[in-house]
Amino acid sequence: MKQVFKSSCPLNCWDSCGFDVTVENQKVIKVDGDKEHPITKGKICGRGRMLETKTNSPERLTVPLKKVNGVFQEISWEQALNEIAEKMDNIRNEFGPTAVLHSHDYSNNGLLKNLDKRFFRHFGGVTQLVGSICWGSGIEAQTWDFGNSYSHSPEDIKNSKHVVIWGRNVARTNMHLFQALQEVKKSGAKIIVIDPIYNATAKIAHKYISIKPGMDGLLAIGIMKYLISENMQDLSFIENHTVGFADLIDLLNQFSFDEIVTNTEISYEDLKQLAEVYYDGPTSTYIGLGMQRYANGGNTIRLIDALVAVSGNIGIPGGGANFGNLQVGQKFAHSELASLEQNAVIREFTMMEQGEKIIKAKNPEIKMIFVTCGNPLTQVPNTNKVRQAFSSVNTLVVVDHFLTDTAKVADYVLPTTTVFEEEDIYYASMYHHYVNYGAKLVEPPGEAKSDLWIWTQLAERLGFGEVFDYSIDEFLEMGLSLLKEHGITLERLKKEKRLPLPVYDVPWNSGDFLTPSGKFEFTSSYAEEKGMNGKPQYILPKESKLSNPALASKYPYQLLSIHPLRSNHSQHYHLIEGLQSVKIELSEDIASEKRIDEGDEVMIFNDRGKLTGTAKIMKKAHPKTINVDEGQWQQFGGSVNQLTPDENSDNGLGSVLYDCLVNIVKVN
């Protein structure tokens, strides 16, 4: 008998869609959109639909594996858990808990995935990863400026006269915003896209601005300079709600329009037009994550925030500097789930530098790496170094659904459940403010077990089993405890399946900010507290003709590695035959400069690595720009991260993935 259940997409994505999942004979047979979901309204993407293929794939891991003499052998859970627990215990006794590194990322939006932290707190500590390859520098930037990173509610875009899509690949990564754009366009809003790639969102825009990668901060400086020189700034907002404006003026005075036009490679006419867009508000700005993955990434987001503030588009309906929406995730009791009150010895490595730090770790050295919800050998920058690091430790444990690049180098691989095989609640702190419930709908294949079951079993063997002695309902209730006063309970969520969280629809509308001064801070006191320069400043990207001409003469092209259309990072490549080769996309000028035709076999390279693939020409892309979508598996040609740099961005918590120069040659 067929039955349809409501569920949620667990994938790391802006949209956090509601699902209708059809189950027949204990098997998921179809994943559709839930038409009743107030935001996602029945529309989902192929990545979500393919969770059926993923769940039923014959390639799923179904039994624990142990590598013996270089070859994986199937073992029992009993053996796997006993051996791993014994190794952890020995390591803790001999070297201390920080000789274990927990490597993880965001591959699953389930609330209970946060219980990994609870495990390591009670283990006594761990070496943990801080910052975020994804959006660390932008979040830090908005925290400096506003005190937090909040977005307007999805509906509020209807109040915008202009919508600026600044470095966000909306049609590909945020499909419900794309739909909203098409709707507001019909009712008269003007859409502007600023991006080095002429993407599907640019195609529906009234105006497309092709920017030189990494130069957006300077463009924001140019627009602010124009607004102020023409007396088009919002004086009342600046006077009443900001600090540090004089420092901003000092910065703007350091640049001439000529210099700005030359270095951003944007015409004065376009700059002026953008200033008019910001003056003639309400103008909403949807800031993407791509352009903060540079050595000046935090600085770029700070300058865009400053522009939105100077033009009076903060705290008003139809405005906003929309980047993250952390007010969503902050409604859950993370510290209770993670047992943050528990004393533990914590050592921190940044996400970006994990490879380097593992190799160089002393007192103690890293003896074990435990990977959950991540695929670092594909997704973390500088793959060759990450591979060296992960291969160097005595024991690597990977929990996953498939034998990924990371799992392949592991000593133990533990098979885990997919969204439909476990119960959890799901949300994304990115776009909308609904939390979705997802019940366990089917049994997992073979012996696959949830992450939570694995933590529970290991905790028991390591002597702190009582910390996991809660039912799933009890853990979910713990996570929802702060929401009780708003009438949001597990009982209601199970019944209604999705509930709106109490967030601000128009953040900062009160004029009060969460910074130390209570104002929007052009000059950040948080930064200064950290001993960093809090003044607005302009920094160049690290790998560019302007900052490193010698490197740029050897490697003249900018390599972007944006998110793939049909896969969530590395999660779908092995399921879709059409994705199983490397495509190297290049701008038209590179093609003619290097006499490369579409379909040619080409190689890109720099000092960190190289990658071979098939050339594809990107129409209207910014000159000297190359793109290879991230996420490709080694067996299908390899990850673009073989070329990307592993440094921290300017404010320390983000990545510099796109701040990457390469050269290209035709193979043969």
Ligand SMILES: Nc1nc2c(c(=O)[nH]1)N[C@H]1C(S)=C(S)[C@@H](COP(=O)(O)OP(=O)(O)OC[C@H]3O[C@@H](n4cnc5c(=O)[nH]c(N)nc54)[C@H](O)[C@@H]3O)O[C@H]1N2
């Ligand atoms: N299909 C799909 N959707 C996804 C994901 C996925 O893997 N696949 N991943 C999800 C996740 S985890 C995230 S973080 C989001 C990311 O969502 P987005 O921010 O939309 O995606 P990115 O691929 O990071 O890059 C966004 C855009 O930045 C542009 N860009 C790069 N450099 C610059 C620059 O210097 N200036 C400007 N103005 N633009 C620049 C790129 O050309 C690209 O169009 O997407 C989510 N949605």
Ligand SMILES: Nc1nc2c(c(=O)[nH]1)N[C@H]1C(S)=C(S)[C@@H](COP(=O)(O)OP(=O)(O)OC[C@H]3O[C@@H](n4cnc5c(=O)[nH]c(N)nc54)[C@H](O)[C@@H]3O)O[C@H]1N2
């Ligand atoms: N070059 C380049 N690199 C990038 C980016 C880029 O734009 N360019 N984007 C970066 C960004 S924004 C992000 S967010 C990261 C994402 O990096 P990751 O989160 O590491 O990437 P994913 O491929 O989504 O997922 C990793 C693994 O988690 C597994 N997994 C899924 N669900 C579960 C679960 O419930 N439990 C367990 N144990 N495993 C699970 C999947 O099968 C997959 O193998 O990549 C970053 N890397």
Ligand code: SF4
């Ligand atoms: S990947 Fe994103 S857009 Fe696609 S179904 Fe999941 S949440 Fe929705």
Ligand SMILES: [Mo]
């Ligand atoms: Mo991300």
